[in-house]
Every structure is written in C-alpha cells, then in structure tokens.
Amino acid sequence: MNYELWLILINITNFQKIKLIDKYKTAENVYNNFEEILIENKMVAKKLKNFEKESLYYEVSNLEKILLKKNIGYITYANPLYREKLSGILESPFFLFYRGDIDIINRKSIGVVGARKCSNYGLTVTKLLTKELITNNITLISGGARGIDSIAHKTALESDGYNIAVLGCGIDIAYPPENSVLFSKISEKGVVISEFLLGTAPFRENFPRRNRIISGLSDGIIVIEASEKSGSLITARLAHKQEKPVIVVPGSILYDGASGSNKLIRDGASICTDIEDLRVLLSLEHVNIKPMNFTPEKSEILDLITDSPIHIDDIFKNTSVDRGALYALLFEMQIKSEIICLPGNYYVKTI
Template sequence: MDYDLWLILVNISNFRKKKLIDTYKSAKNVYNNFEEILKENKIISKKLNNFQKDDLYYETINLKETLFKKKIGYITYANPLYSEKLSGILDSPYFLFYRGNIDLINKKSIGVVGARKCSNYGLAATKLLTKELITNNITLISGGARGIDSIAHKTALENNGYNISVLGCGIDITYPSENEGLFSKIAENGVVISEFLLGTPPLKDNFPRRNRIISGLSEGVIVVEASEKSGSLITARLALQQQKTVMAVPGSIFYSGARGSNKLLRDGAVICTDVEDLRVTLSLEHVHIKPMKFTPEKNEILDMITDSPVHIDDIFKNTSVDRGALYALLFEMQIKSEIICLPGNYYVRTI
C-alpha cells in the first residue's frame, strides 16, 4: 500500500489532510490510526459518511501503476521536497503531480502571464522580458495557456532556460491540445505540475486555483497584457496579497486587451517600460555583452527594424539587399535573437 497516494485519494479537504499530517507526521500513521480519527473528528466522519480506509485499496494500486506507466511523479505536504513557497499559499495544495524536475519549485522564479488573445506588441514584449529573466538565471513560471503564457514558455526554452508550467487540469490531460509538444519539452529540462487528480478536465473553476500556485511559487509576477476580465488579474491580485512584486507592461488606451493590465498600473503595480525597469525592480545583475559587429547589410536591416513591428514587404522595398540574401539574414538574426518574427511576417528588434 502506498499510503501517500491513499491519502491523496481520500475525499477530504487540503486543510484537513495537512492537519492530519501535522498531528500524525506521516500518511502511514494516518492510515493506521484512521478508525480513531473517524471517531474523534466529526467533520471528517460526516464528510466521508461510512467510508472505510480499505475502500481505496484497489484504486490506490491502480493509481500507482498509472503514474509509473506515464512517468508522473508526486509530492505531498509530508515530503521534504514540498516547498516553503507552497506552504504560504492560501489553501495550499496537499499534493502535486509532476513531470520533470520538481526541485525547480524551490529555485528563484518569476511569473509571466497575460492574455490568451495577445497582440503583436504583447508577443514581442513577452519575448523580450522572458529572455532577460532567463539571461539572469531566473526560472520562468506560467500557466501553459494560449497566448502570452505559451510565448513565455517557448522563449525560455529557446534560450535554454528553466520552465515551470502549472496546469488547470489533470497532468495527463493536454490543454490546450496544441501544446502537447511544448509541455513535453518543458518536462525535459523543467517541470509541469498540477494539483488535480488524473483525468480532471480543464474546468473554468480550476484556473483561479492554478493561478494561486503560479503567484505562490513566484517571487514576482509580470502581467504583459490583460483584458478587464483576464484570469491574469487574479494571479496579480494574489501576488499582491502575498506581498510579491507585481509589474505590468503599459498598453494602448485604445486596445481593450490591455485595459486590465493598464488598470493594474493605475492601482499600484510597478510599470515595466523596458528591460531596465525589470532589472531595477527585480534587482537583476545586468549581464554585460560585448558589442556585436554587424556587416553593412545587417546594419541596413537593423536601421529599418525598430521596436515597432515592421512588415517584411516594407523591408524588401527599403533595402538594397538581394531578396535571397535578405531571407538568409533575417533567419540568421532570429537565431541569434537580434530580431523577433511576429505572426503575419512582422519583425521587431531585441537589441
């Protein structure tokens, strides 16, 4: 019998499970004293209603086999790996299922969150800020959703950084479905985590719960773009309640997708206008990089590509570089992270 998995499956609250561990020190002791617990604790007894501890025997065995087959690990409140950061979360989870290196939850991490439907500006800002975090050996934490979350995760991977992705569904469920490859790559050099039992669908109520874990594990949260009803604002509010630093990227007053993040600034979030704001607010050590030497052709392209998106057709029209050579240069500059290609063949500078 795996007593930790057995207690995970017992249908009582996180709070009650943690109180039992505080009293009995281990899940095995809880199991061995369970009849006495039911007699003494009327709340648990009423909640479980004629439950017997051996009722979960086969379910526990099946869960253990499934976790082994799917290479899913788990930690509980009783495990030394359980982070102090997790203990500080309101209604902290009793357990986490994970794929990857769970030790990362104890490393310095910053949350980057934002809209699922983000603008090109939001995409570029996310790439720029995430790259700066990774350059400073900070772990990126986000929610694995479409838009800003996925862009942040991909940028961290592209720059050989560490990722923590917190899911709002069972760890055996891929949501959104197109991120299956992304989550697999994160698990190779980072960790994907979930507080939900296997098979739990991505229900609407799961995501605010997920957001409290993002804010709890991070030392600060950056909101890139958020509408007035964005779940990212929940993450930001929770981080503020936990006395964490919250930064927001300013957006156009005419863009509805930035109204929520702009109001965060109005209500006291730290403004993030460039990477220097990020360095100062988070006390990052600026990584000095030797100035790069550019060819005349590359200089010509960089003169045209600014921090505002420029379409590839406009680059073609205003450069003397041969079309074939231009494609090769643009590709090379993307590989070196000198520029970023946005959806629709728009380009922006990162240097």
C-alpha cells in the first residue's frame, strides 16, 4: 500500500490532512492509527462516515500505475524537503502532482500574470520583462493560460530559463489544449504542477485556487494588463496579503483591459515606470532593458505620433523599423510617459 497516495485520495480537507501529519508525522502512521483518529476527531469521523481504510486499496494501486506510466510525480506536506514551501501557500495544499524537476519550486521565482486577451503592448512588455528575470537567474512562474501567461512561459523557454507552470486542472489534461506542447517543453527544463486529482476538468472555480499557488510559490508578482474581473487581481491580492512585492505595468486609462491592473496601482501596488523600478523593487543585480539604436530615430517616431490618435499599422508603414523593434521602442516611450496606448492599438503623444 502506498500510504501517501492513500491519504491524498481520502475525502477530507487539506487542512485536516495536514493536521493529521502534524500529529502522526507520516501517512503510514495515519493509516495505522486510523481507528483511533475516527474516535478522537469528530470532524474527520463525520466526513468519513461508513468509510473503511482498506476500501481504497485498488484505487491507490491503479493511481500508482498511472503516475508511473505517465511519468508524473507527487510531493506531500509530509516530506520535510517541501513542507516549508507548501506551508507558505495560503490554505496550503497537502500535495502537488508534477511533471519535471520539482526542486525548481525552491528557486527564487517571480510570477508574471495578466490578461488572456492582451494587447500588442502587453505582449511586448511581457517578453521584455520575462527576459530580464531570466537574465538575472530568476525562475518564471505563471498559470499556463492564454495571453500573458503563455507569452511569459514561451519567452522563458526561448531565453533558456527555468519555468514553473501551475495548472487549474488535472496534470494529465492540457488546458488550454493548444499549450500541450508548451507544457511538455516546460517540464524538460522546469516543472508543471497541479494540486488537482488526475482527470479534473478546468472548472471555473479551480483557477482562483490555482492563483493562490502561484502567489504562494513566488517571491513577488508582476501584473501586465488585467481587467477589473481578471483572475490576475486575485493573484496580486494574495501576494500582497503575504507581504510580497506586487509590481504593475501601467496601461492606458482608456483601455478596459488595463483598468484592473491600473487600480492595483491606485490601491498601493508598486508601479513599473522605468527600468530602475524593476531593478530596485526586485533587487536585481543588473537590468538589460536599454534604449536601442533605431532608424529612424526616436524623434522621428514622435513626429508621427501626435495628439491625434494614430494606429500602429500606420506608424509601421511610415518607418523602416521592424515590427518587434517598434513595439520595444513604443514600450520604452510609454513607461517614460511620452506616449499612451489607446484601445485598438492607437497611440497619442502626451508631451
């Protein structure tokens, strides 16, 4: 009998399982003292009414075979190597399933989160900031969702950095489906984790729970574009509750997709207005976001962007700058408050 899997499968809360481990030290001891536990612990006894400990034998055996076949590992609160890290998460999970190198969760990591439907501005900022984290040997942690999350994960991979993806479903399910290959690549130099049992669908209520794991495992959170109903705000507020840095990239006040993240700034989150902010707030050794030498020069770009909105495509048509470099320049000009981005990728001058 695999006693840890047995305790994972028992239908009691994470809190109750952790309390049992605190008292009995190991899952095997919980199993061997199960009858005594049912007598002493009325809450557990009520939850497990008519339950017999031997009844999970075949289910445990089957799960053990599936985990081995699919190369899925697991850790529990009973393991002293991970107890501190797991106990640092609000409403601590008793266990995590994982693919990859689980020891990576003990590295310094920063969460990068944001909108699923992000703007080109958000895309460019995510790439730039993620590269800086990797350059400073910081692990990227995010939720594997569409938009900002996926861009951050892909950028970390392209930069040969460490990566943690936290899923809101069973670890044997790829959600969103198009990220199946991405998750496989992350597990090669990083780790994909989930607190949900195998086969658990990506239900809406799973994602706030997923977000507390992102905030709990990270040493700080960067929010890039979040609407007022974005789950990224949950991640940020949980990190704030744990007294961890919450850094927000400002967006246009006219863009609904940044209204939630902008209000985080209003409510006290740190603002990333220039490259020094990132260095100071995260105590980075060096920051490589530097103004680039563009042709035409920045002054020529500013001649195109006036107090009348101009679309990104029109800016691109009238310069010789490739699109990726143009986005980087526009980001630099925005964090210096020289221009702002309006909904629909229109830009106006602020000076």
